[in-house]
Structures are given as structure tokens and as C-alpha cells.
Amino acid sequence: MEFHRKLRYGMVGGGPGAFIGEVHRMAAALDGHMELVAGAFSSSKEKSDKMGKQLQLDNDRVYGSFKEMAEKEAALPEDERIDFVSVVTPNHLHYPVCKAFIEQGIHVVCDKPLTNTIEEAEELCRLVEKHDVVFGLTHTYTGYPMVKQAREMIWDNKLGKLRKIVVEYPQGWLSEPIEQEGAKQAEWRTDPDKAGISSAVGDIGTHAENLVEYITGLKMQKLYADITSFVEGRKLEDDANLLVHYEQGVKAILYCSQISVGEENDLKIRIYGTDASLEWGQENPNYLYVRYPDRPEEIYKRGNPYLSEIANFNNRIPPGHPEGFIEAFANIYMNVGRTILAKEKGVELNRFSTDFPTVYDGAVGVHFIHKTIESGKKNEWVDMNYSPGSG
Amino acid sequence: MEFHRKLRYGMVGGGPGAFIGEVHRMAAALDGHMELVAGAFSSSKEKSDKMGKQLQLDNDRVYGSFKEMAEKEAALPEDERIDFVSVVTPNHLHYPVCKAFIEQGIHVVCDKPLTNTIEEAEELCRLVEKHDVVFGLTHTYTGYPMVKQAREMIWDNKLGKLRKIVVEYPQGWLSEPIEQEGAKQAEWRTDPDKAGISSAVGDIGTHAENLVEYITGLKMQKLYADITSFVEGRKLEDDANLLVHYEQGVKAILYCSQISVGEENDLKIRIYGTDASLEWGQENPNYLYVRYPDRPEEIYKRGNPYLSEIANFNNRIPPGHPEGFIEAFANIYMNVGRTILAKEKGVELNRFSTDFPTVYDGAVGVHFIHKTIESGKKNEWVDMNYSPGSG
């Protein structure tokens, strides 16, 4: 699927100093097929304007509120208005912002977690179906070529019947009460009004949860969570250790932590089957380690012809020239873009091009967050059977 | 503490084909201070003789039963009889064998787990106290210099207040039902009559448990275990995932597995404090990784002058010349030997020389195994407060 035209997009959130907004912009820009043309970068019109200027946007397309933006963009001629919006606000705004644009028939890329409540998440599923928009959720890690390779190998039954999964996501950045010392990112991430009921699970645990489901296709059946708020005065948990049972008898450990001092962003997954096992880690993402009971360990390396078609579909540069986080992010943007254009032209896409996390993955994630916190508070196993959306 | 004379030792178990008996012999031999002079290598006199011959022992000192050996050795003149016995039988024999020798006043080195029941373990504690013998338990991993370095750094408060521990011990060797296909090691390890109530937890989980306690000094307060027997027809669990609460609010994940295909012996521990964290892995044992919130990660390397005194006390060769499993094992033997000789001479030893796992560590381990299986079967948290022995 070639891009026969550049897509125009707008952004809500991502004002000065917001890390993730900048990442979204770089990801969208990387391949030269998307152009940022509008934005409501802040709830302060002044700040939004400043950011718009810095980004060299036409000031007419810079808005002081997402509502105004949704309405005005929708009112523009079809070949001028944004094709989709990127929602990169704190969590509590995901729902109203997404809703506003979906209702205008504008496609959406939204950061995770999808929403702060299960009800909101399900409402977004319904709205996406009703308005028939494309909705991508930036579970970035699914965009890495070697994650797609892992998934393909499991689909091809290279691991045999799966038995055990260990997925971990340690970070250390919240090991001190920096939210009480003026760190903006930390402030909203640990504030229930903005982050919702969870800090660690909502911000990173849900990436781990999504990664397992993406790679293995397995659904959770039940989980038990041991959650802790280690930092004094913190209102939300900053550490969670989970026992998880997946369908087909697969047992798992899943943990996430924001107080693991010295860890940066070490999302790592190991999956064990009867015939082989594999390991992938986000800090060393160009390699996939495959282990066997009876022959040498193998290191699969990004960009090589021996990889699966889908891994190479998501590859940009030759082996040995490392790709990173932004490129993985861009893969999600590109596939959302291909899907939008295919919809426009009425063509069918191959499964590679439609391979990005959706509003349903988002709802599963929100459900996971809520159930994890519920389990942690009740000290009980909780049932996880859940299928969002009308399907 | 110099060795002013060679120690004589005997061995119970460790007949032809037994992996661990051979390791004990190499560990005892390495430094030239211990000599194997007697053995009951098998319950078959014929096999025991064969092994004795292979080891070039005087046939008078090769026995058909451990009871005979204990009695006859004790009856020998003091400068001829064994100073200590190495017990390397399957688990169910640890108790009667140790008992027989302790009651003769003979010192003991015993493989882990100490015994198959808590009662037996406690009885051994009492016997050791009563007969005032030296008792070493081969939790090998505590013998590694870099493990001792880790412990010392925590004692010196380099990590600040501890918060979280992740300790894992994945193996893959029992991922097929090889005990049903004639593999000797696998047969007894999965046979409740010999291995006791547990396979994975008893064989390797207890190493993980001991390693945490050794390094941090923390006692378990409660645990929750999710245990599984993945291989059809297997009578004992081959996988266990645990949530553990230690004293002082420290939370932990501990897991062990014998069905993690492709894993060899990857015992690994990560410990997170408020000020720093550390990581050590058994397959790469000469290095200790220390991470900080605000400066570069450090790699401590075995054999260097900048290490703690106790790490270098347990070191043999210069940096960059790798030491391994046998050397760690030998460190336990050496310290047991030093303690035996110090007792003989009535001298006081420094804390380095008496640093080896004891019968009490063994009892804690047996208690841990039983409580883990209890938790796993009841699906409940179990209380872990436990102090074996009279102290």
C-alpha cells in the first residue's frame, strides 16, 4: 500500500515540555507521509499558540480547546481538514477528546491507557463502531519488528504449546517523591484525578499486558495482584507484582514498577513453549533470542531476509544499523495511515498494514488496569474474561 | 586461617553417574587441603566398591551402608578416621545419614534440601547442637565471591532501604517427561518418596530463597505460591511462581521452573533499594551490576582490589580469569574445613572463615519448601515467621 497522498493530522496535548507529544510528532514525520497542520496543544490558548508557532503551523489551525478544534476542523473542506487527530493529553482527557473527534468522523490515534474508566472505554468502542472511524492506540512496543517476528513464530507454532510467560517492566524514575517537588510528568501520573486509579499499572503494566496478548494471542482468565505504594505520600501504586492465568493453562508472572532504582525502561518478555522459548527486551530491541532444548540458542536480528514477511514490512534500514523507539512508534502511525487511506479508496489491505493496536485493545487494557487494582485492594484473585465492543 | 593439616573426609552417595557427588569431590580437592579417604557410595556394596576402586581408595574404607561407615569410621584412631562426611544422596536419605554421623561426633557437609520434613530438619538442628559438630549445607551460590560482595554492599547500606527483590531460577531440563524414559536424575527428583513433597521448589526454589536471605539478611513474613505440574503424569510440581513479603516491607517475586525450555541454570537476583540496585546472575558469576538513579551503572568484577575484603577472601585467581561453579562450591568446603580445624585447635575464626550455610539455613529451607507447597495447594497466603534451632 503506497501513500498516494500525504495525510494531514492535528494534535491535542503535546505542549511545551511534554515528552510524548514530541515522540508522536517525530513518529508521524519520519516517513514523510504525514503532516501536522493543526493543534490544541494546551488548554491555555496562549501556550497552544506558542507551540503552534514553534511548530510553524498556520495560526488559524491552532486552537485553545479540543472542542473548538474538533468542530472547526470538521467544518473545513475535505481536502484541507485533518484526516486524523493525535491525542496525547494526560489520561483523563483521552475520553472526551477522542469522543469529540470520533463524533465528527475524524480518525484517531490515542495514547494509552485508552480511558480512566471501563465505561468510557466501552463507550469509545461503541462510538468507533458507530462512526466507522479508524482508531489506533499507541502501544508502541507492538510496533517493533522483532516483536512482530516473535508473534509470527508463535503463530507458526515454532514454540509448541505455550506454558509459561514472564513479562516485566521495571522503571526507576518515580523512586523519589518527585511529584511533590514540581516534576510535571510525575505530578499527573500520580494524581488520581488525571491518571485514574493507577500509576504503575496504568502507565506501564498495561504495556506488558498488551505485549503478551499481542505476541501470543492469549486471553487472561484471572489474575492476582500484589500492589504497593512505596513512596510516602503517593496516592497511587508505584509497583505491582501479578500472577496471571491465561487460557490454555498458560501461567504467567507480570510485573511493573516505577521504583526500581537504576532501571530505565526495561520491558522484557520471555515465553516458554514445549518446543522452544523466546526472549525480547525493549532496551535491545533489534534482537530476538530463541532457545531450544537440543540445539544452540539463536539470535534473530532485525532487517535480515530470513525473518518473517511482517517483520521486514516494518523495517526501514539494513541489519546492523539500529532502529529504536521512534521507528517502532512510526510503524503504528504508518499502519493507521495506510488503513485510513485504504478506507478512503475503498481497497482491502493485507494483514500487515492493518496491524496496529485498536480501541478494543485499549478497552482490554483499561479493564486490566481496573481489575488489577481491584485484586490488589481486595487481596483476591479476580476473573478476567472480557471482550469489549459489539464483537 | 591456614590449614595446618589435610582434612580427611568420606562420602555417602555419589556413586557412578551421580553428577553432584563428582562436584563435591572436585570442590573438596581443589585447594589441596582435603582428602577423600572413605565412602559408602551406593547402597549396593558392589557398586560402592567399584566407585571406591575408581577413586583409588583403600578398600577397607569402602562401605556398603552409611550406618556401617559411621560406626567403623568413628571406631578408627583419631588421626585416621574421617574428619567429616559429605552427604550427597537423594533427599530422603539426608536425614538418616546426617543423623548417623552427627551422633558419632563426625562433622557434616550435606547437600540441600536438608531433609524431606520439617520435623527431620529440626531434629538435625537439635542433634548438631547436642553433639557440637560443624554442619555445612551446600547452597553453592552463596560461595560466589560476587554474591558475598553483594551482601557486603547491602550490609554497608549502599542500596539504602530495601524495597523490592526479584529472584528467578529457570531451568528447562524437565520440560519432557524424561523421568518416564529412564533418566536417573529425573526419576528421583520427581519421585515423592525420594525428593519429598516438591520437585522444582525443593531442588532450585530453595536456592533462590536462600540466596535472598543470604544477601539481604531479610526474613520472609508470608508468601503466596502458584504451583503447576506442566508435564503430564508428573507427581510433583515443576514450576512455581511466588509472591513474597519480607520483613521491613520488602516485596518480592520468586520463581523457579524446570520446564522453561532452553534455560540452563539461570539463577538471577535483582535487589532494589532507595539509593541503588544490584543484579547478579549465576551464569555470568564474575560480575555484579550496580545501578544508581543519578550516575552510570557500575560493573564490579571479581578479583579486584576495590572489592570488599570478604569477596577477595573467597577469590583464587586474578581478574579476567573466570572462576565458576566448582570454585564457589569449594569456598563452602574451605570454610567448613577452616571451622573444623579452628574447633580442633580451639581458636576463634574471623567472620569470613565461618561464612557458610548451616543446618539452620537448611531448616529454613525445608520450612520454605513445605509452606510453598501448602500455599500452592490451598491457594492461600501462608505465614512464614520461623526460626529453627534453639536460638
Place this chain on the structure above:
Amino acid sequence: MEFHRKLRYGMVGGGPGAFIGEVHRMAAALDGHMELVAGAFSSSKEKSDKMGKQLQLDNDRVYGSFKEMAEKEAALPEDERIDFVSVVTPNHLHYPVCKAFIEQGIHVVCDKPLTNTIEEAEELCRLVEKHDVVFGLTHTYTGYPMVKQAREMIWDNKLGKLRKIVVEYPQGWLSEPIEQEGAKQAEWRTDPDKAGISSAVGDIGTHAENLVEYITGLKMQKLYADITSFVEGRKLEDDANLLVHYEQGVKAILYCSQISVGEENDLKIRIYGTDASLEWGQENPNYLYVRYPDRPEEIYKRGNPYLSEIANFNNRIPPGHPEGFIEAFANIYMNVGRTILAKEKGVELNRFSTDFPTVYDGAVGVHFIHKTIESGKKNEWVDMNYSPGSG
């Protein structure tokens, strides 16, 4: 230095299937400050048009020859014509293309090696001076933040007096005679008419040479090269092992290879001083290893506050979120861009913003290539004292 406007650029070369053209376009696009508006992507007007269409360029700005492009772009109004041109052709065209644009006063980003002859390289130096244009050369590896960190540490004398350098650049992609089997990249890289007098040294050895000079600031004094063409029928060398003497008594090994089967792109440098040493490798670029005689090895990690200012000036995303090759490439583009804009506005830039390889580095590289091949052919040490340009 903010980008107060988007820069417009054109491209010469980079038609369908050309790996490096695509990389240049992604690098330029990443930060949203540069827009591709013109191109002569191929010497075939048809192919050039096709590429222009694929890139959604205005067809008026797509040219069939670089000469036409240089002339016509120069004739456009100042606020419309390209600010700079990216030259991504095979090597033999670098000179005429660069010349054509420089003479029109258009700034240049050019791939390495600068030219195929020393005379051409020096002529470009003169032209750049005469026409006062900004000229950036894409020695990509100098764009990595951790390379800049390495340089800064040496400038800050953290390593003491330098003594020894080992720099290696093994690749395996030309281990078979694929240029005889239709591989386009391989065809021109091994064709003296296009690649010049060298294959391995010209393509990758010069990166190694530049990396040393960039990080240490040392100039070569003499070198001895052992060059080989391992693949039958290949006209240029595919492997070169060099002994190099730098000023101040520093000794070095430098090697590059295109027949090192199984290697991807493993440029690696180790620098030893009297007080410390460091190691950086391109396949794992977010980490810098620093070793001391008397304390633990340190791992410096991209994106952390403890790094030097210049390392973080060239950083995009937080620690633990890997950056890669494209980001390093983009750093060169960004600094060239900042320098162009500063020139336009008449402002002075800090040293961070002007930190990119120049036409002079290019001339040094071309000189290095020629002298290396000369040494290899004569089996003699060759003198390397060389300073290009008027300065």
C-alpha cells in the same frame, strides 16, 4: 537555536531502491524542520519523475539532471528555492554535483566519501570557502550522542594521556561476488569508475578514520595498510588491516572488512589512555563503556542528566527508549540546518550547533583512502601529515 522557519531542501540521487537516499529523507524529516521540495533522483528523467511522484513533490521541481536542478533552483525566488541540497549519488558524482550547487551558492549535505580524488576534494574545499556555503558530510556515527559523550570525556582529560586506539569496522555483505549477480549496491561499490580506487576503505574504513579523529582530535602521522581482495574477480579491495601512528605517540589498529561473514555493521572503537579507557559500538549505540585501573567499569547511558551537555543536546527521548541510526543521522541534518539559519540571521552559534562533519573532514577522508591504497599497493608506510583547505 530554534528553527524559526522550515528549511527547504532538494535531493540528487536517492532514486527507487537506493537505501541511503531514504535514510537521508527520514533523517531530514524526523524533527519536522525540513521539507523535501525538489529532486534529481536519477539521471533518467522518467525514474526521477516516478520518485518525485512517489514523494508527492510538485513535478516542476523534479529534474532530469543535477545541472538543470542547480540552475533552475537558483533562479527561483529566495523564499521558494531550496536552502540546501542532499547529495546521495554514487561516489564519482559527488564532485560535479556538489560543485554545481556550491557555485550557485546553495548549501550542501553530501554523503561520504567526499570525492573520488584528492584534487576534487581540495577543489571542493576551495569552492566552499569561495562561495561561503555551509557544507555537511554525513559521517553518521559522529551524530550519536554517546560518541559525543566520548569526545567530551577525552577533551575533559578523563582518560589521561592517550596511548592506544583499536577501531574496527567489519561487515559481511560482500563476502560473495554479488556484484556479478545483479546486486545494484554491490555493483557500484566495487566498480572503480563509480566507487573510486577503493571499496572497503572508501565505504567504511573512512568512517572508522573519521570516528577516531572526531573523538580524539588526533591527526594521523603515518600508516601501513595490508589490503586484500578476497572475492575472485573483484576489482577493488574488500578488506584492509592498518597499523596507524597518530600524533603524540598514539598507536592504533584500524581495520575494515566487507567479507567478514555474519557481521552486520559492527563499527567499534576502543581508546586507551593512562587513566581510563572507553569503548563504543555502533550496534549498541546508546551505551558507552568506561574502564578504570582501580574501580568498577561504568556504563554511561544515553539521555541521562549525568552526561555532558553536548550529548544531551543531541538527544531526543528519555533513557531506556533506544535511539538508533536514523536519529544519529538526523543530528547531523539538524546541526547543518541550525548553521544555515544562523548564517541567514547573522547570529553566532554555540559549538554544539555547529558540530557536524565538514568538507575538510571529507578531504581528510579522501586523502586517507588514497594513502591507504597507496600503502597497500607499495607495501610501505606512507606519510599522512595533511591539512586540507586554506586553513
Place this chain on the structure above:
Amino acid sequence: MEFHRKLRYGMVGGGPGAFIGEVHRMAAALDGHMELVAGAFSSSKEKSDKMGKQLQLDNDRVYGSFKEMAEKEAALPEDERIDFVSVVTPNHLHYPVCKAFIEQGIHVVCDKPLTNTIEEAEELCRLVEKHDVVFGLTHTYTGYPMVKQAREMIWDNKLGKLRKIVVEYPQGWLSEPIEQEGAKQAEWRTDPDKAGISSAVGDIGTHAENLVEYITGLKMQKLYADITSFVEGRKLEDDANLLVHYEQGVKAILYCSQISVGEENDLKIRIYGTDASLEWGQENPNYLYVRYPDRPEEIYKRGNPYLSEIANFNNRIPPGHPEGFIEAFANIYMNVGRTILAKEKGVELNRFSTDFPTVYDGAVGVHFIHKTIESGKKNEWVDMNYSPGSG
């Protein structure tokens, strides 16, 4: 080949504080088949006695000179006298000590380099032949199982035709003039009267040279050496960078260094053929990395059934339980021992049991050292065709 009796050995050198003597003793002791019964540990009778006592030797067997020891041991009854001697003195004594024992018909294990002059080395070859003794040289690194695996894979043509070799041996321990500050090891290693004409090449370069020849079977044809003495006042070179041409057109880089600050003992070899390449490093010795042009890299791991027979013949413990330097050393001792016993019994051994470095390897090494220094001093390529001994 079982050991039907314990071998008795004596030691010359290895007094208090000598690192390598202790390593030899541990290596010989490890498997329980050899017993140290005699020694001339120092040229001072007093020091020798002290060491003998510390090692609990019978004082009758502790000598004040190697000559006395050779004579008196030879005069003992056959079932009492030493079977072989371990020579662990500084280099200049290797020749007279070995000669003395060989002439008494006593087998020898000698440290490397064999002697300080080529003439002495050749004389030892002649004496070994004349007196028909077994002579083992402790090029330790050939004792590692994964080095033997590498050799076997090359013999089995898994790499195709060999093309290029990179072997490096950086150390940092002599980066300061510690020989002028009382460091014993450093004193004799840098003293021409004891170490011979070379420091770095003689001590470690020769290990690199031997490793290449051992693994590949290739003979050197010529070499060019760039040698340096970086530390002021040092009489011998502490760094050497070599270009080497092997037979069959194989090109190599070989370097060794004692001033590479922060390096410990990082002997590493990479071998490239037409079909695959392999890498092994001494600091991580249980793993062998094999790379292919068209499929995933493989990691071969010590102790696994998929390895070659000879690798597992030299293995002691299961995969994942690391073996190290002492075990590699012990493999050389064991094979020397097997060969001595086979000679005694008049049986033929398989090739595994006779696989240890010999006096001829030693002569090749001494020749290499001399030619390297010659090349370094003359700044010329030197011819390397050389076959020691009568064969």
C-alpha cells in the same frame, strides 16, 4: 582412559606469592588423580621449606635446588618418585629446569613461553625426543571446551575456506611502572634477564599465536610487528600490533597489550570463513558464537549434547553451571596424565586424550616471540616458515 593410579608430581617454582604455581596446583588437584609430593619451590632452601610445609609435603621431598631435586627424585624407587615435574619458574629457568628433569627421564609440564631462546627451545625438542618423555606446555586457553568445539567445527569445514582472523589479547595491569615500585610479578616480566627479549609478546602474545594455530591448524608465513614500550623506563615492549599472513591466503590481525587500562584478560578470537564465522572470548568462555550470512547467529553453550565429542570429553559439569580458567588448565593436566599412564601401560590413546600443547608448540611460540621482536625492531616483514623438532 581411566586413571588406574594416582600420578605423583613435583613442582619447581611456585613459592609464596607466585600466582601461577597455585593455579597449577589447583589444576592438578581438581580431578583427584594427581598428588603433589615434591618440590623445589624457591632457590632459597628456607623459602622452599616453608612452602613445602604449607603444602604439607614430606620435608625429605622438599629441595633447595632443581638440580638436587631432579637427581634425588630420579634415584627414588619407581613407585615413589615423581611421575612428572611442573615447571612454573620465571621464563629464563624453563630451559635448565626442563633439561635437568628430561635427562632423568622424568615427564614435564612447563609454563609458557618454553624458553628464552630459539636454540634452547630446539634443544628441548631434541631432548624430549631423545629421552622419550611426555612434555606438556600450559597454553591454558586450548583447554577450554568451547575452544575445542571451535577447532572441531573448522576441521569439519563448517566455516568454509578461511579468510580472516582477528585475535586480540589486551591487559592493563602494566599501564603504570609498577615494576619500579616493588611488584614482583611485574619485576621479572619486564626484566630481560628473566623474561627474555619480550614482555607482552612473550607473556600473552604467544597465547594468541598458539590459539590461532590450535583452532585453525594454519601456519604463519610472515608477520609485521609494530611494538611499543609505552611506560617510561620499561626495558621491554608492553604493546604489540601485528599483521600476519597465514598459509592459504589467510590474513590476520594479532595484538597484545599490557597497557590497555581497564582490560583484565580479554583474549578474544574471531575467525571468518566463506560460509560462517565464529567468535570466542576468554572472559566468557562457556559460549561460542557462530554467525552465518543467511540465518540467525547461534550460541553454542558448554556441556550440551549437541556439541562435538571432544568438547564434552573436556567438560565436567552440566550446562549453565559455569566452568572457568582452572578447569581449562586442569584439562591440560589431565591429558598429560592420561598420556603418561598410557605410555606406562603401553596402550594407544584416542586423539582426545593426547590433545595438549607440546614442546613443539613451545618452540613455535619462542620462534614467534623472537621474530615478532625482530620485525618490530627492524620495521620489516619477517618470514615465519618454521617447523621445530626432527619431524
